[in-house]
Amino acid sequence: MNTLAPVFYNAESVRRVLNWPMVNEAVEAALKAVVKPKAPVGDEPMDAIGSEPQSNESRGRSYVSQPARNVTVASNDPSKLLLTMPAFVGNYQLTGNGAGGDASNVARSTLACKVVTSFRSNRLLQPPLPSINANILLFNAHTGELEALMAGTDITTWRTVSASLVATKYLYFRRFGPRAEQQLGINVAVVGCGAQGQLHAAAMCANFRVDKLTLYNRTQIRAVQLANELRQRMAHDSDSCYGPKLPDIQVCGSAGEAVAEADVICIATYAKEPLIRASDLREKRSVHINAVGAGEVHFGEVSDDIYQESLVYVDCMENARHELVGLPAPIAGEVGDVIINGNYPDEQALTIFQSMGMASEDACVAEAVQTALLSCDK
Numbered sequence: 001m002n003t004l005a006p007v008f009y010n011a012e013s014v015r016r017v018l019n020w021p022m023v024n025e026a027v028e029a030a031l032k033a034v035v036k037p038k039a040p041v042g043d044e045p046m047d048a049i050g051s052e053p054q055s056n057e058s059r060g061r062s063y064v065s066q067p068a069r070n071v072t073v074a075s076n077d078p079s080k081l082l083l084t085m086p087a088f089v090g091n092y093q094l095t096g097n098g099a100g101g102d103a104s105n106v107a108r109s110t111l112a113c114k115v116v117t118s119f120r121s122n123r124l125l126q127p128p129l130p131s132i133n134a135n136i137l138l139f140n141a142h143t144g145e146l147e148a149l150m151a152g153t154d155i156t157t158w159r160t161v162s163a164s165l166v167a168t169k170y171l172y173f174r175r176f177g178p179r180a181e182q183q184l185g186i187n188v189a190v191v192g193c194g195a196q197g198q199l200h201a202a203a204m205c206a207n208f209r210v211d212k213l214t215l216y217n218r219t220q221i222r223a224v225q226l227a228n229e230l231r232q233r234m235a236h237d238s239d240s241c242y243g244p245k246l247p248d249i250q251v252c253g254s255a256g257e258a259v260a261e262a263d264v265i266c267i268a269t270y271a272k273e274p275l276i277r278a279s280d281l282r283e284k285r286s287v288h289i290n291a292v293g294a295g296e297v298h299f300g301e302v303s304d305d306i307y308q309e310s311l312v313y314v315d316c317m318e319n320a321r322h323e324l325v326g327l328p329a330p331i332a333g334e335v336g337d338v339i340i341n342g343n344y345p346d347e348q349a350l351t352i353f354q355s356m357g358m359a360s361e362d363a364c365v366a367e368a369v370q371t372a373l374l375s376c377d378k
């Protein structure tokens, strides 16, 4: 019996320990764990002579149980949603410092459930509230007892941005070579400067060598404010994470203008109608798009003609069967499979990471946050 009350970790505690190496490692672990082992075909080698293909669990690899999320519509208004997102992630390893491998060499398992609301009209309140509000329940994976309740709004933003970073690393940079993400400069466009767009812009600059950052927001003043904040922060932190040259940051009057010279596009809005079209992209493709928006329409913000030209990758194929019905292009694969097998797109490819957001990402990041907070207490 759980005689101890569950611990509550508030937003301030969570924010204190969030950092990119830790979150990127946890998200990469989740993206790999969802990949199902392939059944052997033809004369490919079996796991053991004459045996059936083994599950991730029996191979000692990480694995995930992650049912499709449950969506409740509030007040008969499809823009007011409550989502429950449970996940079990088994047998995965984290260092907690993003170094790769596991310092303690102990496999972890995490049982968690995120409860998240998406009320986009919150931005119109005075004062405005975030559109997305989340909390994460962490359970004891052996007994099922609730051990912790963690503020999950920042984790949601960070893990979503991190999924875009990981997708950009493997779907864009790695087509140019094994260390291209450390060597190549890129132009980044951010379309939509809300909570997601703001962190995408900052994180792209903190994790990669960004030559030029173009910003578009429907209400331009928000893009201008973001540009000013980023310029100030980068000038202040110029010795730390932003590399030898600070990016040139420009605010654009249209989404098309913002993406015209971009190598990497991050689009995160509630738009139901396309904001960017194939004719907006530069002629020589070699472009990667992180399509993050997930309002009532999951893939409305990017036009059909871009999808039809693209290789579309997802975070989780199984969830895509429920959530991406009507996607105007076939799905090329999962990001985790590309990480595991190194089957990178061609240099000239136009790729889309269609980000749905996974409960397993929340679970792995919440576990890493809890570990970091517990080690701060020691």
Ligand SMILES: NC(=O)C1=CN([C@@H]2O[C@H](COP(=O)(O)OP(=O)(O)OC[C@H]3O[C@@H](n4cnc5c(N)ncnc54)[C@H](O)[C@@H]3O)[C@@H](O)[C@H]2O)C=CC1
Binding pocket: 118, 120, 123, 130, 131, 132, 156, 160, 192, 193, 194, 195, 196, 197, 217, 218, 219, 268, 269, 270, 271, 272, 273, 275, 291, 292, 293, 294, 295, 355, 356, 357, 358
């Ligand atoms: N893929 C994932 O894992 C996640 C996706 N999301 C999605 O990301 C999107 C952005 O979320 P937040 O930044 O938290 O919201 P936010 O409310 O902070 O920002 C919304 C942004 O969308 C823009 N926008 C809304 N309607 C528009 C329209 N018709 N045309 C052009 N721009 C429009 C607003 O100007 C604003 O920049 C939402 O669709 C949300 O559901 C959020 C969390 C996780």
Ligand SMILES: O=C(O)C1=NCCCC1
Binding pocket: 083, 116, 117, 118, 132, 156, 294, 356, 357, 358
């Ligand atoms: O993955 C999430 O968390 C969300 N995805 C879509 C919109 C609400 C939150």
